[in-house]
Amino acid sequence: MIKGFISIKYIFIIGIISLFISIGACKKDIVNVCTDCDLTGILYNPQDYILVNPPGFPQMNIPANNPMTIDGVQLGRFLFYDPILSKDSTIACGSCHKIEFAFTDGQALSKGVGGTLGTRSAMSLLNIGYANKGLFWDGRAQTLEEQAIQPVENPLEMKESWKNVERKLQSSKIYREMFRKAFGVEEKKEITKELVAKAISQFERTLLSYNSRFDKTILGSQDFLTDQENSGYDLYFNTNLATDAQCGHCHNGPIFTNDGYFNNGIDSFTYLKDYPDKGRGKITKDSFDYGKFRAPSLRNIAQTAPYMHDGRFKTLEEVMIHYTEHVKKVKNLDGNLVHLKITEQEKQDVLVFLKTLEDTTYRSNASYKNPFK
Amino acid sequence: MMKYLTFLLLFSALIIGCKKDPLVNDLISIRAKATYDGQPLVFFQPVEYPQGFKIIVKRVDIMIKGFNLFDSIHTIRTPDSVFVLHFTNKDEADAKNGILTSFQVNEGQYNNLNFGIGVDSLINIRNPSNFPSASVLSDYFYYWDGWKSFIFMKIEGSYDADGDGNYEGTFTYHTGKTSLFKIFNFPVNINAKKGVVNELELSFDIKNILAADGDYIDLVLNPTSHKPTDVPTLEKIYSHLSKSVTLK
Numbered sequence: 039m040i041k042g043f044i045s046i047k048y049i050f051i052i053g054i055i056s057l058f059i060s061i062g063a064c065k066k067d068i069v070n071v072c073t074d075c076d077l078t079g080i081l082y083n084p085q086d087y088i089l090v091n092p093p094g095f096p097q098m099n100i101p102a103n104n105p106m107t108i109d110g111v112q113l114g115r116f117l118f119y120d121p122i123l124s125k126d127s128t129i130a131c132g133s134c135h136k137i138e139f140a141f142t143d144g145q146a147l148s149k150g151v152g153g154t155l156g157t158r159s160a161m162s163l164l165n166i167g168y169a170n171k172g173l174f175w176d177g178r179a180q181t182l183e184e185q186a187i188q189p190v191e192n193p194l195e196m197k198e199s200w201k202n203v204e205r206k207l208q209s210s211k212i213y214r215e216m217f218r219k220a221f222g223v224e225e226k227k228e229i230t231k232e233l234v235a236k237a238i239s240q241f242e243r244t245l246l247s248y249n250s251r252f253d254k255t256i257l258g259s260q261d262f263l264t265d266q267e268n269s270g271y272d273l274y275f276n277t278n279l280a281t282d283a284q285c286g287h288c289h290n291g292p293i294f295t296n297d298g299y300f301n302n303g304i305d306s307f308t309y310l311k312d313y314p315d316k317g318r319g320k321i322t323k324d325s326f327d328y329g330k331f332r333a334p335s336l337r338n339i340a341q342t343a344p345y346m347h348d349g350r351f352k353t354l355e356e357v358m359i360h361y362t363e364h365v366k367k368v369k370n371l372d373g374n375l376v377h378l379k380i381t382e383q384e385k386q387d388v389l390v391f392l393k394t395l396e397d398t399t400y401r402s403n404a405s406y407k408n409p410f411k
Numbered sequence: 412m413m414k415y416l417t418f419l420l421l422f423s424a425l426i427i428g429c430k431k432d433p434l435v436n437d438l439i440s441i442r443a444k445a446t447y448d449g450q451p452l453v454f455f456q457p458v459e460y461p462q463g464f465k466i467i468v469k470r471v472d473i474m475i476k477g478f479n480l481f482d483s484i485h486t487i488r489t490p491d492s493v494f495v496l497h498f499t500n501k502d503e504a505d506a507k508n509g510i511l512t513s514f515q516v517n518e519g520q521y522n523n524l525n526f527g528i529g530v531d532s533l534i535n536i537r538n539p540s541n542f543p544s545a546s547v548l549s550d551y552f553y554y555w556d557g558w559k560s561f562i563f564m565k566i567e568g569s570y571d572a573d574g575d576g577n578y579e580g581t582f583t584y585h586t587g588k589t590s591l592f593k594i595f596n597f598p599v600n601i602n603a604k605k606g607v608v609n610e611l612e613l614s615f616d617i618k619n620i621l622a623a624d625g626d627y628i629d630l631v632l633n634p635t636s637h638k639p640t641d642v643p644t645l646e647k648i649y650s651h652l653s654k655s656v657t658l659k
Contacts, residue, residue: 099544170544276557276638287637291551292540298552324501326455326469369455370469373567373583374635 075225080215082222087111087240089167092248094257094292098167104183104236106243109219111405114241116216117234119408122206123189124196125151131189131238132408134160137401140338141245146349151197157315159349161334162342164400167243171297175331175347178321182239187231200231207234245406247337250397257292263394270391273384281381283388284361287374288333294395299330303375304346306366317347326370337395354392358385438516438603440610441478441524444509445471445498448618451506454499460570461622462630467578468617470567471498474553476534476592477526478512480599482519493530495547496615509612521601524611524658529563529592536589555587557637563587564648566617570630582634584621584648591649597658612659619655620648 087106091097100106117123119132134148135141141163148156158175166173172180179185189195190203207213208226217229220237254261256271263271273283275290289295299318307313310328319328331347345351351360362385365375380388400406445452447468452458457465473496480487500506529535534548538559542548553562564586569578601609621628628647636644 094540096540096549097543170549282635282638286556290556291538291554293551296551296554324499326501367577367579369578371581373469373569373581376581 074211074214075227077214077218077226078224080218082218084109084220084222087244089243092246092253092292094253095165095248096168096292098243099170100167100243101181101183104239106240107220109216110221110237110240111244112241113213113216113220114237114239115405116213116409117238118241119410122210123198123203123234125198125202129196131186134195135163137406137408140164140247140341142342144343146344148195150192150195154194154197156194158347159344161332162338163242163245164247164338165293165335166245168293169297172299172321172332176317176321177299177332182242183232183235186235186238186242190231203234204230245400247397247400249399250337251394253397255394264390266387266390267394269384270387270389270394273380273388274391281379281384283380283384284374284378285336285388288372289336294336295333298333299327300333300372301329301368301370302331302361303365303368303371304350304360305329306368310369315347329368329370336392338397339392340396341398354389358389438514438518438605438608439480439521439601440511440513440608441613442509442511442610443473443496443498443613443615444506445500446506446614446616446618449616451503452498452500452617453503453506454501457571458618460618460630461625461627462570462572464570464572464574466568466570466582466630468500468566468568470565471500471615471617472496472553472562472565473498473615474529474547474561474563475526476528476530476594478514479525480514480516480521481523481525482517482521485517487514487516493534493546493548495553516603518603518605521599521603523596524599525594525596527592527594528652528656529587530561531592532589535560535587535592555585555637558588560587560589563591566620572631580631580634582628582630584628584636584644586636586645586648588645591645593649593652595653595656599658614657614659616655616657620651623651623654626651 084107087108087110089098089100089106117131119130121127121130121133123130129151134143136143142160146159148158148160150156161175166182171177173182173185174188179188187200190198190200207217208229213229214226217223217233221228221233223229223233251261251263255263271277273281273285275286276282276284288298288300305313307329310319310325313319313329316328318330318332319325321327334342340354343352343354345354345357351357361375361378362380365371365378367376447458452468452471454469455467457467460466474493475496476493477488496510498510530548537548539549539551539554547553548561554560555562562585564584566584567582569581571578572580599611603609621630626647628644633641633644635641636648
């Protein structure tokens with residue numbers, strides 16, 4: 039009897055111990071089984087991406103904490119074109135920045151997840167690496183790295199959470215490898231939104247356009263402008279004794295923008311506070327900045343219709359009509375815009391000159407294209 | 412014991428000696444202000460113009476080469492050799508506050524301050540693409556392709572010529588040509604001492620720049636200064652400068 043009791047007691051104790059061991063073992067399984075966590079087996083051997091600065095262009099400002107590498111740029115290109123960044127996998131950066139429209143989308147207002155209409159027109163990304171005074175129409179991001187963070191969680195754009203994006207990327211074998219090669223991450227949990235933004239920024243800095251007729255003639259001395267184009271050039275830059283078409287005050291330099299913020303009189307309000315889209319003023323909190331927007335580059339301008347921050351003008355001709363006939367005299371209107379008096383012929387000359395800024399060679403650059411097609 | 416005491420005393424003297432660095436931060440400051448007829452200039456607030464109507468000033472940017480401060484031997488420069496005084500003048504307090512630039516100087520007697528408005532020929536033969544992005548000279552906002560020159564000053568505003576309260580016209584004076592680069596010298600008498608901050612007030616009087624001694628620029632007939640035919644306007648502005656820049 040006693041012997042039997044001991045035996046039952048013995049079995050009971052052994053059972054309890056086994057239970058604890060098995061629970062412990064189960065817990066251990068949940069916590070530690072991660073066969074794809076360790077990425078150190080993948081070779082990390084970053085090679086510098088050599089960015090060749092086009093003739094006449096300024097030196098691009100590349101952040102010291104995000105040096106460009108071949109693998110970083112390649113990863114950025116995949117992320118740029120991958121709708122994995124959006125809530126329902128329908129919208130990528132490349133959805134609104136299409137190569138065939140000089141990296142805009144040809145729409146007045148861009149559409150986000152579920153066809154939600156945004157409030158502004160997509161800006162061109164060509165030569166965007168040279169923008170040093172803020173990005174977006176209102177300059178709310180100082181760097182490309184800051185800019186790339188924002189669309190993911192914008193409900194009018196990708197409508198996704200970064201937490202989800204990180205999880206999706208961490209779950210992808212291909213991306214784990216690419217992040218390892220680009221940034222040397224050792225574990226998948228190191229794949230973060232900051233690295234996503236860095237990679238996209240690296241890719242965006244490669245997007246250059248510098249093969250227009252203007253580049254070949256004015257900067258490269260390999261071609262000649264026609265008389266009408268020359269006339270347009272003089273009007274644009276107010277050289278010689280030409281009438282001043284005022285373009286060159288804001289759209290100057292090799293990128294054809296000084297990246298300044300201007301109120302160009304497209305809307306009229308008695309009080310600046312009445313601007314529904316306060317533009318730069320929303321960021322600076324300065325009422326004198328209400329209604330001001332970043333001057334876009336006029337390179338490839340013929341490919342980036344419609345125009346203005348809200349895409350209200352369908353053609354360049356409409357833009358010219360605005361500047362010559364319909365500029366509204368608002369309080370903080372840019373001072374150069376009210377003296378614009380040019381003839382019909384001069385308008386045509388400026389338009390013809392603007393076409394010399396067109397470059398289509400970048401479209402055939404394989405390294406700019408969607409890698410999923 | 413004495414050995415240790417001697418060593419301790421020498422060591423203490425060394426530390427005290429090291430601390431006694433004659434270079435003292437921010438001992439001399441320059442407070443730059445944009446004024447109008449000697450009064451604080453508030454942007455977007457009407458002021459009387461000698462042409463017989465009111466104007467509002469919206470922008471005053473002045474490109475400075477310098478400042479250089481001299482004692483009997485040395486020249487002390489501000490960290491940025493070229494920078495822009497970008498006035499904001501949102502209200503009277505902001506206008507009075509101006510823009511503060513400080514020198515790190517040694518204690519001593521300082522006799523002269525100089526600076527240029529604009530840039531000299533060595534800089535002006537280049538363009539913004541030639542400068543690193545951290546430099547204000549890389550900014551095409553301050554470059555005029557038409558004249559291949561940096562813009563030395565920007566003064567912008569509107570006028571109400573018919574007095575109806577509606578500021579119907581604008582003036583935009585963006586000046587700059589190598590030949591217009593001017594250096595201003597001011598004698599100063601500053602005895603810089605540790606713990607004493609010396610502040611100089613540098614004023615740019617916009618009324619005098621546009622209309623010194625009643626010799627005003629016709630804002631209606633000549634509202635801009637960027638065409639070759641505008642050279643007389645440019646020259647008038649520059650001839651007024653010496654009467655418009657004061658240091659006290």
